[in-house]
Amino acid sequence: MNSDHVGLLTVRVWRGREEGRFETYRVPARANQTVLDVVTEVQRSQEPALAYRFACRVGVCGSCAMTVNDRPRWTCRTHVARVREEGILTIEPLRNMPRIKDLACDLTPFFEKWQKAGGRHVATASRRDPLQKIDPRSKPRLAASAAIECINCAVCYSACDVVSWNAGYLGPAALNRAWTLVNDARHGARHETLDRAFADGGCASCHSQGNCTRHCPVELSPSESIAGLKRSALFGAPKLREPA
């Protein structure tokens, strides 16, 4: 972090809770700098009390998401060069969740909705049972695999306007999770999960705006998962076939 910088970057950072203000900092602009690098540099060199979250710094843990120039992003994998506007970065906590301090918000409602959507896996076998055979090319398994790699970053939840209009809406991540379970032969409560995902505030509230799919950093498509849930709610859960 020494003399490799090329000019200065202006960063506006949210300070406070729901009530608060933007503070402006200037940090050295560096090659290959991520938004998380910038926040860390502000915290280490100018504002030791600045609160924010991160853990892995490589796009695995999903804890570093923030709103950057009005759009939710995983900050550890977002290069400043790609998102700054006229040399300025504006960084706020994610939308649609209570703000705790500065850039950190309370994810409790987000995770509570995972439970509400029936997102808890119910085992059908114990470790003493033989391994269940799943055909990796079967349609339900392909659907589950396409949606499974969620890192729980809440970027989609923050991007969704329906969540901001309707506090009871389960949101894209929880419904995406429910869709993986509805397609999972090893889940013991597929129909219950489908019922919960279709209950009030569930998949039927989605307006297919597609903000979730546009913003998911790991390129999942919660919007497509939700369409799958809607279809299954009408025509029944996907049929599972045991491999021969």
Next chain:
Amino acid sequence: MHPLRGHRSYLAFLGHRLSGLALAVFLPCHFLALGLALEGAEALDRFLIFAELPLVKAAEWGLVVLLALHLFFGLRVLALEFTPWPSRTDPRLAWIVPGGAAALVVGLVFLVQVV
């Protein structure tokens, strides 16, 4: 427009929703007009003279376009909810611009036929 909202599927959502709301407002008037026909020729005639006013004609044109827009965007919603997507991140985006254009064509036909 807010950077979260300036993309095709969001605009399609807005078009579908707002045209739907406008139609919900218009339909009672439409049924009122039909109802007048039952009440007798005079009431209906008065209404029809009102309907010939240029501003009312323009509003009618708008409603036809809205109806067509609602229809075409609604077909896209049905397609994306009931049929598999071309790719995981493509909720039939390619239907949006032609859908809007088709609604304008319907509007054009209405103009030529009626005005």
